[in-house]
Amino acid sequence: MIRLRRTILFIFGTRPEAIKLAALIRYLGRFPDRYRVKVCVTAQHRAMLDQVLSAFGLTPEYDLDLMTPGQTLFESTSRIIAGLERVFDDSKPDLAIVQGDTTTTFCGALAAFYARVPVAHVEAGLRTGDLAQPFPEEANRALASRIAALHFAPTATAAANLAREGITSGVHVTGNTGIDAVLYIRDCLDRGELSSTEWPCDGKKLILVTAHRRESFGEGFDRICQALSQIADRKDVRVVYPIHPNPNVRGAADRWLRAHPNITLIEPLDYVRFVDLMRRAYLILTDSGGVQEEGPSLGKPILVLREKTERPEAVEAGTVKLVGTNVSKIVSETTRLLEDRCEFERMSRLHNPYGDGRASEYIERILHENGAG
Ligand code: UD1
Ligand code: UDP
Numbered sequence: 348m349i350r351l352r353r354t355i356l357f358i359f360g361t362r363p364e365a366i367k368l369a370a371l372i373r374y375l376g377r378f379p380d381r382y383r384v385k386v387c388v389t390a391q392h393r394a395m396l397d398q399v400l401s402a403f404g405l406t407p408e409y410d411l412d413l414m415t416p417g418q419t420l421f422e423s424t425s426r427i428i429a430g431l432e433r434v435f436d437d438s439k440p441d442l443a444i445v446q447g448d449t450t451t452t453f454c455g456a457l458a459a460f461y462a463r464v465p466v467a468h469v470e471a472g473l474r475t476g477d478l479a480q481p482f483p484e485e486a487n488r489a490l491a492s493r494i495a496a497l498h499f500a501p502t503a504t505a506a507a508n509l510a511r512e513g514i515t516s517g518v519h520v521t522g523n524t525g526i527d528a529v530l531y532i533r534d535c536l537d538r539g540e541l542s543s544t545e546w547p548c549d550g551k552k553l554i555l556v557t558a559h560r561r562e563s564f565g566e567g568f569d570r571i572c573q574a575l576s577q578i579a580d581r582k583d584v585r586v587v588y589p590i591h592p593n594p595n596v597r598g599a600a601d602r603w604l605r606a607h608p609n610i611t612l613i614e615p616l617d618y619v620r621f622v623d624l625m626r627r628a629y630l631i632l633t634d635s636g637g638v639q640e641e642g643p644s645l646g647k648p649i650l651v652l653r654e655k656t657e658r659p660e661a662v663e664a665g666t667v668k669l670v671g672t673n674v675s676k677i678v679s680e681t682t683r684l685l686e687d688r689c690e691f692e693r694m695s696r697l698h699n700p701y702g703d704g705r706a707s708e709y710i711e712r713i714l715h716e717n718g719a720g
Pocket of ligand 1: 361362363391392393394395396414415416417418419420423448449450451482483484559592593594
């Protein structure tokens with residue numbers, strides 16, 4: 348049988364999608380006889396996306412460049428759908444690949460459906476079961492699942508979520524490609540192949556913070572900031588917070604935290620520096636999906652600033668805890684980790700519930716077996 352080289356169109360737009368697809372794109376690049384890889388970025392994010400493209404040496408064939416400051420969901424959704432029509436016309440892919448649960452993910456899947464191109468969804472099957480949390484990601488990923496032909500579920504739990512929705516065909520448990528990326532960078536840092544940077548902490552414990560969820564905008568963010576301010580009043584900690592550029596996030600951080608002498612607000616870090624900082628942190632407070640996955644692989648305790656998570660595996664293993672946006676809960680759980688050595692050690696266990704670092708390899712094999720390359 349003569350196998351034709353297949354054209355695969357990757358569509359992504361934000362920082363986490365780029366980090367999690369970079370490893371797969373590079374891996375498929377090892378098989379030029381099987382795949383003609385084309386990359387389309389919507390640039391739903393601009394600066395944070397460019398940081399990842401340059402870190403992984405990726406040059407997109409198509410760049411829709413459509414981020415605008417303070418964009419609404421209506422604006423980004425309509426611009427992405429309109430922009431992708433030309434990309435499908437021009438690239439004529441045999442398969443489109445999308446990742447995760449952003450507006451670009453959903454629009455990429457929908458555009459492929461309109462172009463009658465099959466879709467593979469990387470990081471399929473994550474669910475909280477509540478369309479309002481996280482918003483709008485829970486809907487985005489469920490809608491992408493309805494359209495996709497191949498579903499790369501990171502864990503057995505994610506595959507079971509798909510089965511509950513009647514999606515059983517084309518489902519493969521592969522681990523999360525984000526773990527490929529974080530373990531690769533960690534190993535390069537450990538071996539000294541990437542340079543590591545000291546953070547001026549004066550011997551204090553470094554608490555790393557990230558937050559950006561839409562459902563927390565307003566009062567939720569105000570409460571998170573109040574809690575951070577109380578935590579930073581302690582003399583034995585230093586809070587470092589790379590602020591997401593969304594104006595709703597930046598405004599609250601500026602109002603509540605900028606003046607605190609024990610809080611360092613910084614711009615988003617490039618991926619290597621962020622992984623380096625995670626390694627140096629004593630504990631991490633976050634509402635990020637990706638950071639919840641990376642923390643256990645680096646042996647860092649994670650307190651999640653959300654009421655619900657679609658990543659229950661590390662919560663069940665006891666290395667991640669949900670603290671929501673309640674001020675006293677955030678402060679008391681942080682204090683516990685700072686003062687109770689046993690609790691800290693229990694939550695610092697190194698484990699990889701979200702993958703073994705070879706997800707890209709497993710995905711390639713499945714693509715090949717399914718005739719996509
Ligand atoms: C988006 C995703 C969210 C993901 C997050 C990762 C949706 C609906 N949300 O949220 O699932 O967890 O990305 O970070 O898809 N901005 C910049 N520069 C950048 C990036 C963003 O200035 O490089 C600012 C802009 O003002 C932009 C705003 O942030 O309008 C919001 O960006 P958007 O992609 O709409 O939403 P996020 O909150 O980043
Ligand atoms: N990250 C980064 N620089 C930062 C903060 C986070 O490179 O300053 C990385 C982090 O390691 C993870 C990803 O960005 O891989 C998570 O992105 P984000 O929290 O924006 O989105 P989510 O995962 O919640 O969708």
